[in-house]
Amino acid sequence: MSKIELTRNPVIKNALKNRYPQLTVFIVMLVGYIFAIFSGLIGTPVGSRNFGIVFVWIAWWAILILVAVPFFGRGWCAVCPIPLPGEWLQRGAVLSPPDKKPKWLNLRWPKFMRNIWLQNISFLLLALFSSVLLTTPNITGIVLAAMLFAAIGLSTIFERRSFCRYLCPVGGFIGLYSQVAPIELRVKDKQTCVTCVGKPCYNGNENGYGCSWDVFPGGLTKNTYCGLCMECIRTCPHDNIAINLRPFSADLAKPSTRIDEAFKAFIMLGSAMIYAGVLLGPWGAFKDAAYHVGTSAWFIYAIIFLAIIFVILPGLFTLGILKSKSIFPLKQRFASLATALIPLGLMFWVAFSLSFVLTNASYILASLSDPLGLGWNLFGTANVAWRPMLMAILAPAQILALVGGLIWSARTAQKAANEIRTSSIPIVTFCFIVTSVMLWLLL
Amino acid sequence: MAFAPLPVQYIAPQERTFRIEARQFAYSPSELKVNSGDMVTIQLVSTDVVHGLYVDGYDVSVEADPGQTATLTFVADKSGSFRFRCNVTCGAMHPFMIGKLTVGSNNWFLRSIGLAALAIAGVIISTKQKA
């Protein structure tokens, strides 16, 4: 099965190129985001009845991890409101480029930070505080506001979408997992790019701005860093950029050898397992430790959390691959074989998320009618009772996701191992072990 | 494999009573084990604020104020593993106040391990064949 070019369809192409549909979605998202901040700050402190908590950690998260990432890769980034105010300031316009560009600093992001380590750290920071963050409206409000202001601030100092590319905690894993999605943005013909003067896809022209993600579209071979902002489609004078439908996880056929991405895979795998155990398990002591931030119990929890992610899981993994002989250096083997953990990690998050989303989705209806907990009933659904949904299919769905993810990862491991001429069996065994643990934690 | 019947030992149904203390944000005991067909009675004793106990899969629940033990009785006619959770908002970590009830054997888990093992065996064999 090869690619189908979606932008060959004129309706699709125009919908993407035209700035008005995109702007409409942007306005809706931005209003929703700012309203979520307000809800968090002034609404009821009871999480389950607060729009900020319900719409961010249940509704948005469900759509993100169950639909957007697996099927649209960085599709969320395409509509995310966080970079918008800063970007509009930076560009001096909300639609096409203005005649007079504003003079912001537009500095290049420092070279030593051009990796995803900052995103690994920002995700971990949120993860360690997640019990408080996910349940406390004003904390969620503050964090959302902080990200918005960080993005605005960075846009006035650095070029392009620096917050999105290098700092956003969500962007780190969306990028990694976007490699498995069946959608991609690529150039149609590389030769055309060779002879193109000015490379407006990267530098911008009167039709649009240069790539907000600091990517050269002509050189895109993976989804990881392209945020689907559509600017390059608008600027390319040769109509050489397309959005294609392609097989799932096509990008994993060319494993990355970056250590920052490899560790991101471990961070996501490990944190899904820890969340499954702490949040969805029957062990009250762990929940106490996770929630009471600042106590010695929490410090121990944090250390164990970090040990699992940075020492135990990668350590076991490395022990496995040490045994097999190879001509390639360990670092390269580690990074390239860790690619196998990408589909598995995504499926871990899908399986984990299904549980709390189906359990608590009924809060969404109530919170639409009474977002601030003031006693409103805008749509008549304010008093919908809490009731878990579709619980009968939860276990089968989780098994499908986890065992499916295991098979997917095993096949990815085989391909990655073949590339570097080593055995995939240690990786496959590792995947089996962690999947069994996750099955035990969730079922 | 996912739907293969598991060998099951027949144990005559009994009446089982459990006294569960509920606090912010855990049950004690938090893991219960009964046999398929048992008549289960749960006495819910709240020790700080009003808590509830809702059993996934069975869709039954009970709510208790401190000082007023509440009783929930049901027949464990479905086997497998079922989480029970608090269904009365009792503070921040309320959505994660969870316990586990196992009726008979945890069928889904056992089957899934079998399925995973089979899948991996298949992958390893095909790897060896290619090599």
Next chain:
Amino acid sequence: MKRSELISRILIIVAIVGAIGAPLYIWARTSLIHAKVAEDGGWNPDIIHANAGEPLTLHLTSDDVVHGFAVGQMDMQSVDVLPGKVTDLTLTFDKPGIYTFFCTRWCGLNHWRMRGTIEVSGPSSTPEPVSPPLYVSLGLDIDAPHSLPVVPAQKPSAIRGQQFSTNLPISQAADYYRTHSPFQIFDELSNTSLTESQRWDVVAYIWRLNTTKESLANGQKLFAQNCAACHGEKGAGNGVFADKVAGNFGKGMSNTSNGRPVDFTDAKRMLGASPALLQGKILRGGMGTGMPSWGSIFTEEQIWDLIAYLYSFQFEYHQ
């Protein structure tokens, strides 16, 4: 700038201001009474103003756990105050004065401290004379020890007592019952020919004469809702908060307390306490122990019903 750019910018600003401004405006104009556990501040606001004869509408919400609301000394059905939800309640006060409102669903160790006042102003009438409670007019020291030297061998039964009391000149006046402890009456009966056990049975019968099935049922309900959390569901002083009460408050200024909630199944103490003494304890509270003062909360009738129920831990009233 181009017109499309200008319109788009205006649209963005209008959308944001509208979506934020409208809810903000309504939020600022909504007055809610917030309930939080006492450790986090209790009711906010905790003083409400009203006018006699005018309906007072309250919007109650909880910021943490399940609470309840009722006004003391009034025969009103309590309402639940639920986390993140709003309960509307309309009350009308006939007489001016200061009323106490309180939480009616246990929300922690300091649940009983969740109280506030409603100041009802109106045409000032002459203050009503209040009669002092019985223990005050009797000059009873309710903190003095009142343990028995000896306790009944079996649980006294009112049914047996009825048979033995046919020829006895016992007063059935409520005053007699209220001002005497079971032991005092047992003692007064020593000039009869009854055995000790029979005398206890007669005492149980006298206690039953002074109560009805309805008041016992009411007392049981009040006990379950207000007392059992500390005193135990079976009155044995082992409620879910018993250890915390002892740990946090201790014995205070009391001579008779060890800091733990009283065990109503302890015959030595209970049978030495008159209804007036128990009423005093309930009204006044525990002088530094964890026992709340219920004076502004329960009506007199509710307290007598509760006391009747407390004695049922000691006496067999019915078959």
